[in-house]
Amino acid sequence: MQDETGSTAAVTLHAPSSATYAEIDASATALASILLPLTGAVLVRQRIKYVAVPDSPVSADNDTAIVRTGLFFFSTGTTTSDTGIMVPAVKDAIISTTEPTAGVGIDLTNSDVIAFEDAVIASGVTNPFGDAIEALFVAYLQSRV
Numbered sequence: 001m002q003d004e005t006g007s008t009a010a011v012t013l014h015a016p017s018s019a020t021y022a023e024i025d026a027s028a029t030a031l032a033s034i035l036l037p038l039t040g041a042v043l044v045r046q047r048i049k050y051v052a053v054p055d056s057p058v059s060a061d062n063d064t065a066i067v068r069t070g071l072f073f074f075s076t077g078t079t080t081s082d083t084g085i086m087v088p089a090v091k092d093a094i095i096s097t098t099e100p101t102a103g104v105g106i107d108l109t110n111s112d113v114i115a116f117e118d119a120v121i122a123s124g125v126t127n128p129f130g131d132a133i134e135a136l137f138v139a140y141l142q143s144r145v
Contacts, residue, residue: 001039001041001042001043001044002041002042002044003040003041004040008044009041015027017050021048024048025046025048028046028048029046032046064089064090064091064092065089066088066089067088067143068088068089068090068141068143069086069087069088069089069090069141069142069143070086070087070090070094070106070139070140070141070142071084071085071086071087071139071140071141071142072084072085072086072087072106072116072117072136072139073136073137073138073139074117074120074127074133074134074135074136074137075133075134075135075137076126076127076131076132076133076134077131077132077134080127080129080131081127081128081129081131082127082137083126083127083128083131083133085120085125086142087116090106090141093110093112094106094107094110094112094113095107095141101140103141104140104141105138105139105140105141106139106140106141108136108138108139113136113139116136117135117136120133120136121133121134121135
């Protein structure tokens with residue numbers, strides 16, 4: 001929602017995990033039309049976000065700390081804002097061992113990193129402004145402590 005000054009705020013609604021994307025989208029659209037008479041703001045964006053929780057608790061198969069975060073920067077074109085994706089608990093296998101980024105950079109030639117980049121691009125993920133992600137251009141470790 002956005003007011004006349006350009007300030008924005010969000011209304012968060014939750015849907016059952018059994019609902020399909022189409023059902024959630026239809027419900028959100030219907031609810032947005034009901035919310036509009038209650039506010040002086042206008043709807044500028046609708047976002048559906050999935051959060052999945054496994055039925056049974058799972059354990060990580062390694063000892064990588066959750067705060068050892070990889071920050072992956074993607075370009076969205078020459079005239080649009082780049083965007084980042086943070087990935088927690090990155091494995092040693094994707095950390096660069098060559099200078100100048102040895103120990104802090106993420107190896108963009110690693111097959112798992114390439115597969116991640118390809119999947120992100122193919123999925124249609126965008127930056128916060130709706131610009132499509134085109135390429136991964138740099139990634140490094142960022143401590144989240």
